[in-house]
Amino acid sequence: MKNYKTKADLFHILSHPVRLQILDDLRKRQACVCHLQAVTGRPQAYISQQLRILRDAELVIDEKDGQNVFYRLTCDLTRELLNETMGQASAPSHPEGCTCPFCTNEK
Amino acid sequence: MKNYKTKADLFHILSHPVRLQILDDLRKRQACVCHLQAVTGRPQAYISQQLRILRDAELVIDEKDGQNVFYRLTCDLTRELLNETMGQASAPSHPEGCTCPFCTNEK
DNA sequence: TTATTATATATCAATTTTTGCATATAAGCG
């Protein structure tokens, strides 16, 4: 059945620890790549690749602002699935080593 | 983070069309292997393989009854995730070619 | 202004690991 394939594809996107961590962070607030890099402790290229997958699946949307690119969640379904499995979102994070506007201004 | 891995693993189990179809059917009512075989149109060995994965992940539980083995959903989380993504469950199915008690008695 | 350097992000290529699915076979029950 075609429908199961579509749903399975969605779950497949979610079936990855780092993507899940990225989405978990994004549901708190939009974030740039370097922020997500600091949050996850993964190399930049790796994050960009995961973001591409999320972007292609239309789970996130990107917006350029100066030299940063900010990502945020696209739809509510993702948010609800995260709530269902991981509970409510916590407060925005300020990881060590992130130089994004949010992290520098709020510290 | 260990936690994301655990959640990702759950999503991973769900990220497969046939497993999803099996779970979708099981949320209507418990079912034996031959029933799921008829519902999905897949060979028996294949269904057994997928059921094993679902069993190992503790998403379903099996109970032997004569020469049949009936499977049902273990937990509510699965049910809720299915509701979230695919809507409410429909009425139990009676696929062509299934000779299980439910299908023969109710037809 | 132009040239240069730094920073942020994206893409490409190569390799290893995992998955999907079929076939064959075994085991348990009536």
Added chain:
DNA sequence: CGCTTATATGCAAAAATTGATATATAATAA
């Protein structure tokens, strides 16, 4: 024995991961 279910094995296809490199914007020096 016949029927239902489970397991083992093999292999092609797909995905994960890593490293190298490309692009774009901003900052700074000449």
